[in-house]
Amino acid sequence: MSKEQFKAERLYLVSLFVAKSMFREGIISEEEYEEIDTILLEKYRPVLGTLLAGKPLSPIPI
Numbered sequence: 001m002s003k004e005q006f007k008a009e010r011l012y013l014v015s016l017f018v019a020k021s022m023f024r025e026g027i028i029s030e031e032e033y034e035e036i037d038t039i040l041l042e043k044y045r046p047v048l049g050t051l052l053a054g055k056p057l058s059p060i061p062i
Helices: 003-024 030-044
Strands: none
Touching: 003 030
16 A cells, blocks of 8 residues: 555545544434545545445444
């Protein structure tokens, strides 16, 4: 994995973590979370992050 790919993965996962926290706090809806995930996938184009895309939100706390 190149440095650029690693950076994209990291930025995607950190951004997704923030969105997931917002969802769990009730700040955004599940539909908004899914929209944010789609936008982040388009923006960062993560290689490994796409494996997690579209998966249901797990009940495991952060």
